[in-house]
Amino acid sequence: MEKMDRRVRRTRAMLGQALRELILEKPYDAITIQDIADQADLNRATFYLHYASKEELLMDSLEAQFDALVTQIEGEKNGRPMWESPVTGRIIFEYVAENAALFKVLLGAQGQGYVMYRVLNYIAQVDEEEIQEAFGPNALPVPDVILARHFAGSLFALVSWWLEHDMPYSSTYMAETVHQLCAVGVMPMLVGMGAAWPVNGGEWPTA
Amino acid sequence: MEKMDRRVRRTRAMLGQALRELILEKPYDAITIQDIADQADLNRATFYLHYASKEELLMDSLEAQFDALVTQIEGEKNGRPMWESPVTGRIIFEYVAENAALFKVLLGAQGQGYVMYRVLNYIAQVDEEEIQEAFGPNALPVPDVILARHFAGSLFALVSWWLEHDMPYSSTYMAETVHQLCAVGVMPMLVGMGAAWPVNGGEWPTA
Amino acid sequence: MEKMDRRVRRTRAMLGQALRELILEKPYDAITIQDIADQADLNRATFYLHYASKEELLMDSLEAQFDALVTQIEGEKNGRPMWESPVTGRIIFEYVAENAALFKVLLGAQGQGYVMYRVLNYIAQVDEEEIQEAFGPNALPVPDVILARHFAGSLFALVSWWLEHDMPYSSTYMAETVHQLCAVGVMPMLVGMGAAWPVNGGEWPTA
Amino acid sequence: MEKMDRRVRRTRAMLGQALRELILEKPYDAITIQDIADQADLNRATFYLHYASKEELLMDSLEAQFDALVTQIEGEKNGRPMWESPVTGRIIFEYVAENAALFKVLLGAQGQGYVMYRVLNYIAQVDEEEIQEAFGPNALPVPDVILARHFAGSLFALVSWWLEHDMPYSSTYMAETVHQLCAVGVMPMLVGMGAAWPVNGGEWPTA
DNA sequence: TCCTAAGCGAGACGGTACGTCTTGTCTTCCA
DNA sequence: TGGAAGACAAGACGTACCGTCTCGCTTAGGA
Numbered sequence: 102m103e104k105m106d107r108r109v110r111r112t113r114a115m116l117g118q119a120l121r122e123l124i125l126e127k128p129y130d131a132i133t134i135q136d137i138a139d140q141a142d143l144n145r146a147t148f149y150l151h152y153a154s155k156e157e158l159l160m161d162s163l164e165a166q167f168d169a170l171v172t173q174i175e176g177e178k179n180g181r182p183m184w185e186s187p188v189t190g191r192i193i194f195e196y197v198a199e200n201a202a203l204f205k206v207l208l209g210a211q212g213q214g215y216v217m218y219r220v221l222n223y224i225a226q227v228d229e230e231e232i233q234e235a236f237g238p239n240a241l242p243v244p245d246v247i248l249a250r251h252f253a254g255s256l257f258a259l260v261s262w263w264l265e266h267d268m269p270y271s272s273t274y275m276a277e278t279v280h281q282l283c284a285v286g287v288m289p290m291l292v293g294m295g296a297a298w299p300v301n302g303g304e305w306p307t308a
Numbered sequence: 309m310e311k312m313d314r315r316v317r318r319t320r321a322m323l324g325q326a327l328r329e330l331i332l333e334k335p336y337d338a339i340t341i342q343d344i345a346d347q348a349d350l351n352r353a354t355f356y357l358h359y360a361s362k363e364e365l366l367m368d369s370l371e372a373q374f375d376a377l378v379t380q381i382e383g384e385k386n387g388r389p390m391w392e393s394p395v396t397g398r399i400i401f402e403y404v405a406e407n408a409a410l411f412k413v414l415l416g417a418q419g420q421g422y423v424m425y426r427v428l429n430y431i432a433q434v435d436e437e438e439i440q441e442a443f444g445p446n447a448l449p450v451p452d453v454i455l456a457r458h459f460a461g462s463l464f465a466l467v468s469w470w471l472e473h474d475m476p477y478s479s480t481y482m483a484e485t486v487h488q489l490c491a492v493g494v495m496p497m498l499v500g501m502g503a504a505w506p507v508n509g510g511e512w513p514t515a
Numbered sequence: 516m517e518k519m520d521r522r523v524r525r526t527r528a529m530l531g532q533a534l535r536e537l538i539l540e541k542p543y544d545a546i547t548i549q550d551i552a553d554q555a556d557l558n559r560a561t562f563y564l565h566y567a568s569k570e571e572l573l574m575d576s577l578e579a580q581f582d583a584l585v586t587q588i589e590g591e592k593n594g595r596p597m598w599e600s601p602v603t604g605r606i607i608f609e610y611v612a613e614n615a616a617l618f619k620v621l622l623g624a625q626g627q628g629y630v631m632y633r634v635l636n637y638i639a640q641v642d643e644e645e646i647q648e649a650f651g652p653n654a655l656p657v658p659d660v661i662l663a664r665h666f667a668g669s670l671f672a673l674v675s676w677w678l679e680h681d682m683p684y685s686s687t688y689m690a691e692t693v694h695q696l697c698a699v700g701v702m703p704m705l706v707g708m709g710a711a712w713p714v715n716g717g718e719w720p721t722a
Numbered sequence: 723m724e725k726m727d728r729r730v731r732r733t734r735a736m737l738g739q740a741l742r743e744l745i746l747e748k749p750y751d752a753i754t755i756q757d758i759a760d761q762a763d764l765n766r767a768t769f770y771l772h773y774a775s776k777e778e779l780l781m782d783s784l785e786a787q788f789d790a791l792v793t794q795i796e797g798e799k800n801g802r803p804m805w806e807s808p809v810t811g812r813i814i815f816e817y818v819a820e821n822a823a824l825f826k827v828l829l830g831a832q833g834q835g836y837v838m839y840r841v842l843n844y845i846a847q848v849d850e851e852e853i854q855e856a857f858g859p860n861a862l863p864v865p866d867v868i869l870a871r872h873f874a875g876s877l878f879a880l881v882s883w884w885l886e887h888d889m890p891y892s893s894t895y896m897a898e899t900v901h902q903l904c905a906v907g908v909m910p911m912l913v914g915m916g917a918a919w920p921v922n923g924g925e926w927p928t929a
Numbered sequence: 930t931c932c933t934a935a936g937c938g939a940g941a942c943g944g945t946a947c948g949t950c951t952t953g954t955c956t957t958c959c960a
Numbered sequence: 961t962g963g964a965a966g967a968c969a970a971g972a973c974g975t976a977c978c979g980t981c982t983c984g985c986t987t988a989g990g991a
Contacts, residue, residue, distance in 0.1 A: 108967065133946060144969045149948065171953090214419035221465060243485060247466065251489045254465020255458045258428060262457045278351045278450060282494060290493040315936060315988085340977060351938045356979065522941065522982095547972060558943045563974070605805060628833035635879060657899060664883045665876045665903045672875020673868065690865060696872045700911040701903060729962070765964050770953065926940060 104270075113151055115141040117162035120155070125202050128211055132205035156215065163216075167223070179206050182235045183228070184284035190256070190276035197260055198272055205264040217257075241291045248291075252283050316415070320358055322348040324369035327362070332409050335418055351435065370423075377403050389442045390435070390459075391491035397463070397483035404467055405479055412471040415464075424464075429508050432460035448498045455498070516600040527565055528644035531576035533571070539616050542625055570629065577630075581637070584610050596649045597642070598698035604670070611674055612686055619678040622671075632669075639667035655705045662705075666697050726862040727771070730818075734772055738783035741776070746823050749832055777836065780878045784837075791817050803856050804849070805905035811877070811897035818881055819893055826885040829878075846874035869912070873904050 119140035123132045132155065138145040152158040174192050183189040196203055206214045229249035232241070239245055259279050263270070270278075326347035330339045339362065345352040359365040381399050390396040404411055414423045436456035439448070446452055466486050470477070476486075533554035537546045552559040553660045559665070580683065588606050597603040611618055643663035646655070653659055669681040673693050682694075740761035744753045755776065759766040773779040795813050804810040818825055828837045850870035853862070860866055880900050884891070891899075 106967075135946075147968055149487070151969075210425050211421065212421035212425060214421040214424060216415065217421055217424055218417050218468075221468070225465070225469075243489065244467070248487055248489070248973080250465045250469045251486070252463045254461040254463070256461070257465065258432070258457045258461020259454065261425075261428070262432070262453070278454055282450065282455070286493040286497040287489060300473060313936075342977075354937055357936075461937080520941075526941080532729040541823040549972075561942055564941075618754040624836065624839050626835035626839060628838055629831065631835060631838055632831050632833060632882075635882070639879070639883070657903065660883070661880065661899060662903070664879045665900070667870045667877040668877070668879020670875070670956075672846070672878065673840070673872045675839075676846070676867070676871045692868055693872070696864070696869070696908060755949080767965085768963055771962080
């Protein structure tokens, strides 16, 4: 945790704040560094003292929030893996709902590829770690990575659809549904089979 | 189908070809209209006679390929819905493999948001139509849109992961796996329940 | 003499004109490329299509005028060397007077070093050629370069003084005076001595 | 003569020293305040505590040297006016030679206009005073200012030429030559004529 | 077969954003 | 109290790309 000048922290916060405000106002690609500086009441050159690009600022600004979210989830789920209860999903959908306007832009029709990519990856990573903690590495008939990616893909797709359609269902309902589709029916099947997989007689191909 | 000058068709083909080649050479965002024109041995102004932007060209160029893919799938699956056999998935993974370098860029770490968005949407759309043809509209305990989106999300996530890791498994294996995770275990559960859904006593919430 | 697009010539002319106007309005160093572009009703980027710097534009713009001046002098002096008549000087002083405001800035207190340098060099060069045409190379007791430089220095100093003090004497008087100081009394002395020079017994030192 | 803190004097000396060193290393215009501060191992802000600009520092730094030079000349020439002996010129050329690298930059191709201007003016001023001390004000057939300016221009032009060509002749030779060209032949002519001047019958025009 | 409209090359230009560079001011803290 | 350290405003710089335009050449397809 690097020590920073109070002014520096304040300046960066203002830049992040400014970017978030602008994202809600106009297409992301149409936002210039000058716009951000103006919105933050700072000089354009000052932006470059802190960030090399819009992207860097956005990521820096999003990271803190994600960290907080993960911490919250860790606290609430009490050690139970996510496939046993929809609570993790619920917290995520609620968090998304709170920042709906922002994420709708970032993940939607004019979303940014690298944001989508990193969000998807991030979810998959967390899922994979949870799977391995529960069963040990590759103890299931599907490679952990693939299973995690399957979970993440489903969650990502449902979240983005939900946002794009202005959250037509409750967070709770969405969480229950994704839980049903990903966990109920699938996990028992996998766990029951052990590390066997019917398609090729229990061996994982490597190419 | 508009009639076009032979020259015009040829010019557009050269532009599409040029863009595809450049995508394999350098980051998509770093490709300029001038680059495309140079690569296609055309004048920059000529580009604007045909397209308003890189994106338009890219979409125009991708559409033909997607159309051909859909046609092929329709032909091979013989009317059987995709959740009864992994053949649809296999064709898709094979198609992706053939254009691996291109899609790796478009869907990967430095991918383009609008491409990802449209691909995901496209898959979900096709899936939804197929579900409705098989069961009628919203005859299952999960809204068709959501189920379709779940399928699409999983497929998308696995495809992009597969590309990003240079296709460590065979197309067949990937298809079997996504089939197992999305269909086997899930579809019987849904079909068996009729249009009922345990979480809220069989009624769909609307907000 | 390179052939140029009519538009290009027009654009350059407008830039030159703009710079001249601005020089009369504000300190040369305070003139920005943007100022010039604005004054010429052109885009700043357009400036860079033609010149790399203010300096380049200024020189390009001055050269034409100097060429015209030299041509005029050649015509009027009828082959007689400048030390036999003050006509050359008169034409120069008259020309300077016509562009007094401009040259006052360029050669005066806030003048530009490289302009002064080139003007001084230019005069010396012309003088040297004239000396050599009249007497042959180094036929006088002073090296041609030095004599030419002496003439040029005197002329330059008197012109800049004259401008700085808002031309207190007539062009004719100034020309007569510089002729008297440089030619009358000095040239006969040099020519009479042949290639001998008292200070070191007639030999030129080389270091 | 203002009293100054020892530290302040030291700081200024270091700044002057730094600028002199840098002038020998890179084009004058390319030297930034930051460069000077770095070279002097001082903070940039400190520069502004003492000078408002590079120019001010340069002038402050040069002035001391010029003062010393004038003092030396006064001492050596023993009251004899410069047109009676080349000693003044010799001292100047020797002084220039000692600081050749510096003056070559300041007075040469990429020299600074305001330096040239002030040097030229300074010489002319000294010359004019000397003329007036010897003959009384405007006792010669040429205005004192003009005669002084003629001397100064010649000296300046020869010095700058000499530097630019890496001092191909000795200081002594240069001094003798400039003396010959400016004084011998010219001064007797002027003094002999009294305050009369052939071009306009002895009256000085005023415009 | 001509001729005429279209496609295209060439390149000037306006416009906009970029990232960098200096400059000058300020504040905070240290010796 | 002079100076170090460094954040910041201000604004010019030179570059890059975009989209539009004009001016010609050429070339194919209808007269």
